[in-house]
Amino acid sequence: MKAQNLFNFRFVNTRLGFMFFLVILFWLKSVCAYFFNFDLNIESNFQYFFLLINPIAMTIFLLGIALYIKPPLASYITMGIIYCLLTILLFSNVSYYREFSDFLTIATILGSKSVSAGLGEAAVNLFRPYDLFFFVDLIVIPLLFFTKKISMDQRSFRLRVSFAISAIACMLFGANLSFAEVARPELLKRMFSNDYIVKYMGVSFFTVYDGYRFFKTDQVRSEASPKDLVKVKDYVKEHYTGYDPNLFGIVRGRNVITIHLESFEQFLINYKLKDQQGEEHEVTPFLNKIFASKETFSFDNFFHQVSQGKTSDAENLLENSLFGLESGSLFTQYGGENTFQAAPNILQQHSGYTSAVFHGNGGGFWNRNETYKQLGYDYFFHDKYFKINEKNSFQYGLHDKELFKQSIKYLEHLQQPFYVKYITVSNHFPYGEFHGKDDGFPFADTKDKTINGYFATAHYLDTAVKEFFAYLKASGLYDHTAIVIYGDHYGISNKRNPDLAELLGKDPETWNDYDNVMLQRVPFMIHMPNANIPGRIEESPAESLDYINHSFGGEVDVLPTLLHLLGIDNQRYLQLGQDLLSPKKDQIVAFRNKNFVASDYTVLGSKIYNTQTGELLENPTEETLSIIEQLKQKVNQQITMSDLLTTKDLLRFYGKNESGLSPINPEKYNYQKELERLKKIEKQKKQNSTSLYSKNNKRSTVKLYKTKSYQNYQDEDESEFLP
Numbered sequence: 001m002k003a004q005n006l007f008n009f010r011f012v013n014t015r016l017g018f019m020f021f022l023v024i025l026f027w028l029k030s031v032c033a034y035f036f037n038f039d040l041n042i043e044s045n046f047q048y049f050f051l052l053i054n055p056i057a058m059t060i061f062l063l064g065i066a067l068y069i070k071p072p073l074a075s076y077i078t079m080g081i082i083y084c085l086l087t088i089l090l091f092s093n094v095s096y097y098r099e100f101s102d103f104l105t106i107a108t109i110l111g112s113k114s115v116s117a118g119l120g121e122a123a124v125n126l127f128r129p130y131d132l133f134f135f136v137d138l139i140v141i142p143l144l145f146f147t148k149k150i151s152m153d154q155r156s157f158r159l160r161v162s163f164a165i166s167a168i169a170c171m172l173f174g175a176n177l178s179f180a181e182v183a184r185p186e187l188l189k190r191m192f193s194n195d196y197i198v199k200y201m202g203v204s205f206f207t208v209y210d211g212y213r214f215f216k217t218d219q220v221r222s223e224a225s226p227k228d229l230v231k232v233k234d235y236v237k238e239h240y241t242g243y244d245p246n247l248f249g250i251v252r253g254r255n256v257i258t259i260h261l262e263s264f265e266q267f268l269i270n271y272k273l274k275d276q277q278g279e280e281h282e283v284t285p286f287l288n289k290i291f292a293s294k295e296t297f298s299f300d301n302f303f304h305q306v307s308q309g310k311t312s313d314a315e316n317l318l319e320n321s322l323f324g325l326e327s328g329s330l331f332t333q334y335g336g337e338n339t340f341q342a343a344p345n346i347l348q349q350h351s352g353y354t355s356a357v358f359h360g361n362g363g364g365f366w367n368r369n370e371t372y373k374q375l376g377y378d379y380f381f382h383d384k385y386f387k388i389n390e391k392n393s394f395q396y397g398l399h400d401k402e403l404f405k406q407s408i409k410y411l412e413h414l415q416q417p418f419y420v421k422y423i424t425v426s427n428h429f430p431y432g433e434f435h436g437k438d439d440g441f442p443f444a445d446t447k448d449k450t451i452n453g454y455f456a457t458a459h460y461l462d463t464a465v466k467e468f469f470a471y472l473k474a475s476g477l478y479d480h481t482a483i484v485i486y487g488d489h490y491g492i493s494n495k496r497n498p499d500l501a502e503l504l505g506k507d508p509e510t511w512n513d514y515d516n517v518m519l520q521r522v523p524f525m526i527h528m529p530n531a532n533i534p535g536r537i538e539e540s541p542a543e544s545l546d547y548i549n550h551s552f553g554g555e556v557d558v559l560p561t562l563l564h565l566l567g568i569d570n571q572r573y574l575q576l577g578q579d580l581l582s583p584k585k586d587q588i589v590a591f592r593n594k595n596f597v598a599s600d601y602t603v604l605g606s607k608i609y610n611t612q613t614g615e616l617l618e619n620p621t622e623e624t625l626s627i628i629e630q631l632k633q634k635v636n637q638q639i640t641m642s643d644l645l646t647t648k649d650l651l652r653f654y655g656k657n658e659s660g661l662s663p664i665n666p667e668k669y670n671y672q673k674e675l676e677r678l679k680k681i682e683k684q685k686k687q688n689s690t691s692l693y694s695k696n697n698k699r700s701t702v703k704l705y706k707t708k709s710y711q712n713y714q715d716e717d718e719s720e721f722l723p
């Protein structure tokens with residue numbers, strides 16, 4: 001029987017036809033992997049569309065390379081090899097994903113022998129019969145050739161056509177990329193998570209792009225030398241502020257819980273929203289109380305300093321006292337490889353802390369699952385550790401009340417003292433999910449829907465924190481814990497701010513850059529139940545605005561402040577921030593774009609404002625200009641030092657004799673089976689176990705958690721909460 005008859009589609013017997021046949025097969029495999037193996041969290045038809053088209057352009061382009069080879073046999077063989085490599089790459093990702101819920105990066109492939117070894121092992125262990133589907137064609141196609149069911153096209157192939165195919169592939173690719181950039185602006189620059197890149201652009205593209213970035217950053221890193229560190233060390237020494245000796249170590253040895261308030265701006269504190277009847281509603285009554293509490297250090301001139309890495313930049317600023325990158329996210333670009341001297345690592349090596357993160361989104365978002373290893377986080381409880389359904393979650397994962405509640409079964413097994421971080425998500429754009437749900441907090445009435453919903457989600461977050469505090473008290477953790485609460489970055493963008501103006505008692509017509517920058521304030525508080533804060537004697541009122549500290553600072557200053565309160569001098573680490581409670585703190589806050597706010601002047605590009613009055617200084621005096629020049633230099637220096645440390649990975653040259661820290665081995669961490677690991681440690685330690693569970697005579701405290709979450713109500717109550 002002739003091949004043409006068998007297939008009835010002759011095109012397979014032409015060189016181009018055979019290539020497209022392979023394209024179709026690879027498309028099929030990719031789409032099956034997307035739907036059956038990867039968990040890509042598809043939210044809309046538009047995203048399905050991306051999944052269906054994204055393998056096409058790259059596959060045509062890569063297989064098309066073989067069309068440039070003249071001799072038919074060599075051309076077919078090259079095409080076959082490229083096809084096999086693509087299949088192996090796809091299958092390696094399928095296999096890796098099963099174990100790690102993430103995609104294979106070049107750093108993972110090159111960096112760690114044990115990962116590659118583990119991968120082989122995992123592939124064997126996790127092999128499912130239907131995996132054969134990925135390989136069956138690699139056997140069938142050669143057989144078809146041998147049995148002459150398909151034949152090789154012996155005609156020569158025109159170079160012009162090869163070029164045309166490459167050009168078509170590039171065009172398709174360009175279209176795919178532009179669609180993706182519309183759906184997810186700055187997708188490639190910010191690289192939110194590997195999942196996103198695969199969802200929009202496909203696995204093969206992900207590997208190529210990841211490789212390109214890896215080699216680009218690797219080059220800068222390999223050119224760096226220990227000499228580069230000298231400048232940074234001098235800078236840090238010169239800017240060390242020391243600490244207030246009355247405050248040093250006042251919460252030494254306590255547990256630390258950091259609550260990351262998503263997109264939470266300072267203006268929400270003590271804000272009252274008027275409803276349509278003119279009745280006022282306090283948005284965050286609980287946080288307001290904590291903010292004014294006698295047992296809290298609170299700051300009202302505290303600014304976020306994030307750039308495109310948003311949440312991940314905030315985390316980096318807090319954990320490392322370093323800035324993020326000028327563009328993109330440090331976590332995604334350097335997090336998996338760089339050496340850090342991060343809070344969890346310092347606390348563990350210096351004072352024996354156990355560390356953990358709770359976050360109800362996928363572990364790969366912002367490359368957390370890799371970065372946390374380098375930061376020294378012992379445990380990472382991400383979405384796989386929580387019961388998540390449509391009702392209790394949204395685009396960014398599990399809602400806050402549920403996150404806190406569901407975390408307790410893990411928290412109670414952590415050895416104390418612990419350093420724990422909760423990354424909340426509910427108060428994330430687009431705000432509004434809670435309309436008429438939860439406790440029905442009113443919406444604002446501006447023409448911008450985003451602004452209108454912001455107060456209700458902030459209120460929800462406030463209640464979530466309140467419920468968590470109630471649990472901390474009920475379980476007894478409260479008294480020996482210091483609780484850090486901070487807003488990670490703005491929630492309402494500058495372009496929307498004029499619509500917010502009226503709610504803040506301002507005129508939208510005169511709203512300007514100064515007003516925008518003042519709204520970059522976020523709350524920062526360290527709550528220390530029963531701590532002996534000097535000056536706040538027993539008779540002092542429980543809450544007062546007098547306790548609020550007006551020092552100018554930002555997220556980069558958190559770690560030095562916290563370490564000093566915990567009784568650890570930050571002098572030996574390379575941190576770029578300064579202790580906010582030190583009288584020597586420079587009264588200046590640098591932003592990543594080198595704008596700044598200082599106590600007297602605010603400089604935004606070429607504009608100078610009076611920080612106190614907001615007045616624009618049109619004709620500044622010589623004296624003012626020379627002060628501004630000095631401030632500018634300070635800011636430049638701080639940002640430059642940060643870039644040196646991060647892009648050249650200089651901390652790897654800072655030895656143990658200087659920092660007291662042994663290097664981290666990221667292979668020790670894997671964030672799998674966390675509860676089993678925790679329980680094993682409890683068992684090993686027996687009566688020396690310091691977990692809450694052990695201290696509580698092996699009785700769980702989960703029941704002590706009370707929540708009024710609408711997501712948690714029984715189904716029969718559902719109708720009550722429908723909008």
Ligand code: GP9
Pocket residue numbers: 309310311312361365396423425428
């Ligand atoms: C995602 C969450 C939100 O996991 O942290 O990140 P953001 O969009 O604010 O950077």
Ligand code: MN
Pocket residue numbers: 262263310311488489
């Ligand atoms: Mn955020």
